[in-house]
Amino acid sequence: MKSDVEENIDADLNAADVQPFEVSGGASAFPPSVQPGIPKLGRKPRGWTRAPIGEFLEPVFRTAKLVDDERYQLVTAKRSRGGIVPRAILYGRDIHTKTQFYVEANDFLISRRQISHGACGLVPANLDGAVVSNEYVALKPKSGLDLRFLQHLSHSVYFQQTCFHSSIGVHVEKLVFKIEDWLEWEIDVPPMAEQRRIADILDAWDRAIAHTEALIDAKRRRKAELTRRLLHEGGERNGRLGDLAAINPRGPRVSENSSVSFVPMDAVSEDGRLIINLARRRGEIGSGYTGFVDNDVLVAKITPCFENGKGGHVCGLHSGVGFGSTEFHVLRPNDQGDARFIHHHIMAAAFRRNGERYMTGSAGQRRVPAAFIEDYRIPLMDAERRRNAASILDAADNEIGLLQQELRRLTDQKRGLMQKLLSGDMRLSSMEAAE
Template sequence: MANQSAYPPTVQPGIPKLKIVPEGWTQSSLKNYLIEVKDKVKLEDDKEYDLVTVKRARGGLVRREHLLGKNISVKSQFLLKEGYFLISKRQIVHGACGIVPKELDGSIVSNEYSILDSNGKICLEFLKYHSHSVFFQQTCFHSSIGVHIEKMIFKLDQWFKFKFNLPPLPEQKKIAKILGTWDKAIDKLDKLIDNSKTTKKALMQQLLTGKKRLPGFTDEWRKIRLAECANSHDNRRIPLNSSEREKRKGDIPYWGANGIQGYVDDFIFDETIVLLAEDGGNFSEFSTRPIANISYGKSWVNNHAHILMAKENTTNEWIYYSLVHKNILGYVNGGTRAKLNKGDMLKIPMFLPSITEQKKLTEIFVVQDKEINSLESQRNKLIIEKKALMQQLLTGKKRVQEEA
């Protein structure tokens, strides 16, 4: 039952194993630190209420609906206050828990959630970070019952039977403060990344359609079909199944519909190619997720991505940026797995400026991409460092000076 591969990555089914108690810490059930809150709300028909849900993988609380009392089907609802710790009984095996933020104070939830408050002996912000630990997640899994992972129900009484290693309250607060500082730095980078992507998106919408021109360029753009500026090389694709890729691990990217699927020991291409999803692509999410990629140098491509190379009248970069966030739903065949056939792909319309103007425009996008990639690299580095620090702080391997 504890075979990790049998479950989604959000689930930790292993047997919880408590480490030796660090000096000065206490080993105890959370029952001695938490209070279950059941502040029942009497719904009024004409009053508006915010109903919330908890995202998986400790993704936080979000507003689910805003309804009049008379339109809420489940009448048994409970009040949330800022700072409470909320557990989704049906989703906690996937890590659905978190702190009620200020903006959701006064929201309501059904009895499908466990609402917890501190009795004064535990810092709930510390508990929030502790919920990221494998041990915490394993205790939640083994406190849930059900025959299917999506139908398991969390039992609070069962969870309270597990013991946790807990530092003194002042140390808990200090740990939460330290990790909170890292979160603020990550949030700051998230905002910078979002702003950069928004700026790039707006600029692409203007520059890729000719609505905004660079100084010195006045030639009229041609409206063409993809077939007029790119050649298809789909006949050179060679798919490898997962076991074959496992045997042929290397450092050459193996591309699929939505990006790199792994790395292999050989290549089919040793040149610049543009990859456009054939099936399984992000076609309906084109505005926020890429439907195309560009690969430089050596690569291997499976049969879920079309392969394009520029003709003499264009550049690979222009094709890539013209397609990466383009709405091509009118050319995609529907069904359980949307597919873009080669013939339909080659009919996709594009704008074609001169080669010189193409290069000037794509230089702008390349600079923006480098800036975004740099910010994302910084963010990923912080996340890795924070994860390592959490592992040290939450186990007592690294101690902090207590703060009253």
Template sequence: MVNNIAHNKYPASVQHGKPRLSPLKEGWRTVKIGDLVTEINRPVEMKDEEIYTLVTAKRSRGGIVKRENLKGKDIAVKSQFYIREGDFLISKRQIVHGACGFVPKELDGAIVSNEYLVLNCTDIILPGFLDLLKETVYFQQICFHSSIGVHVEKMLFKVAQWYRWKINIPTIKEQEKIASFLGAIATRLTQLHRKQELLQTYKRGVMQKIFSQEIRFKQDDGSDFPDWQKKKLGELGSLLGGGTPRTSQSNHWIGNIPWISSSDIEEDSIYKVSITRFINEAAIKESATKIIPPKSILIVSRVGVGKIAVSEQELCTSQDFSNFTPNKGNIYFLAYWFLAYKKKLLSIAQGTSIKGFTIYDLSLLKIDFPHLKEQEKIANFLTAIDQKIEAVGQQIERMEQFKKGLLQKMFV
């Protein structure tokens, strides 16, 4: 295993902790991983003009998905193997990141190279139970500790070593009950994720129609609002950039003033800002960063161009931001306008390796500006959609934690 990487350098997809097997439960037994699976080899006789489907295993147990279709003559590695529905695949070079999963029906007959381990379950474990087992921290840890390499992105899975790890399993009958119960939770999670995706798609579509004025709101008495007017952003408020304290001065990061980077802003939401770092006044004086007043719109103008968030409190930002504090209009309307017109922000970005735009570029940006009361109606309408998306997100988080807790109790 890797032993020269600081633990805080591992990505979230890696579970590097020491595997600890839970005490044996009544009716369960301890077996080796190698007793649970058998290797399957179905060699492909490659034909130049035949078209083959290649797959990949997504990280964090994201499943087996199609990569591309290629003619045999265009596939560089000629040593390939057929996979069938229900096979369990492990990417030998990515398993430390959780790249494994069962082959779905639509990929039956696809092919993989010998970079993949193709497995079937023996008669002492159900596929549905193995599907749960792969989600456990213990399973992820034994995969990590069965891999060797000098860098987490270049580790190689040692199959024989992995086979020797032990695991506790119940009887087939109990496996069926556990898989059925947790499978129902997984189905519900899938439904919730789909609901969240549909709400997000609806939000993007309705924003486009609102800001193109295809959809207009009415006044409370049913009459039309006045026509929208063209305004330059610089006419509607003030703009401030950001900066990063010197990393050589570690004491700069001890303070009570929040400081955020572009990675602290979520895509497709104006309400989510993660604050994990704080700086002090000395750091502000010795860098280009400035204090951004409350009720400002944080606009990522370099790395991650187009991320938008409304800040409700005083804070500082990195140099990747051009921040806007409006003195006219509804701040949430303006934030949603930026979110809807991300392509417009991208269009003014310049550069080769890193594209971005300046405060000056932003000040010249023209915006269609409706009556204040119509701005409020638009902001309230879109906020209500965001609240529904957030509520579904909280349901997903609670259910995932519940599932994780059950798996933890079962195997640890």
């Protein structure tokens, strides 16, 4: 049964045109976890308070005097607002940084070294009494600020930008947070009742996202079990992938005036799907590329692309012919009906685990040899069982794909909704403006 908050979400959304959050065009020199733009507040919403962050939050310091024979829970703040999580439990004598502080449940904890990447969050109840070094700062709200509202506010672009611009250094990975500067930035805060209503709505959205993520995780575990049973158990005889496909066959002959598909390594997702299919003229591609045709199966040669599952079944190419990175191995099925069966083998975790043992080259340039793929041992069942196994695993992939689409939709909607609620562009007409 839905809560009152969840029942009212649709009504709240119908009251405004909520669109996914838009990011300005142009590539960024910073990683996705960083929001480097200049923090700018819009017009102050009617009835809200605009004041420095220091009017709402204050640092707290609870010195922990470490005892060698006592054990202490250490925590860390994950990047991209990933929350506060356990790190290790150590005896006092094993904690090298002796300047430690206790944190309490519902402290807002900031990593001074990683806050430019969004490493902050509320301390959960199960980590009450943990210790952190002076590389962290814990803050408590003053009157007029709801903790759950603060948690959501920390996900806003404006909040992240204030953190970035309160950090100094010459490299994004070595910035140091200046808490005294950050506390001077102004924020817009609604009355307490509106804060709680906003937090209720965004909490409900987070529950829907978490539920979908849990379903995806469960479906992936189920698919892993199906893969083990369908691909790695049974079979009339012990075979090899090389029995089903030619490894790195001669590329297709294509006229220089022909238009063909071009597939770079970054056009292949980590779930084995071609996510880009760029048509180019053969004469514009140049030499030194791997050629393949429809129903070939690609396998990345290099780490970490191989370890992350880059590769998969090629289908729907422009003109049926494609060229791509030389860092792909090409598997051409002897029977095109085996393409999906081979695809699921090369996407399986067991394939990658075994491949890592056969890699050659230096640490930064390790490669999987073609001989490993050709000799990779598989139980070789009859053609009908191969087709059935591929169909079952395709259906499992489709289920996961639909859930991933739903997760993206929910995430985009929540991001757009959050932007409107936290900026005051969308007001909650069903509640009073003040307590």
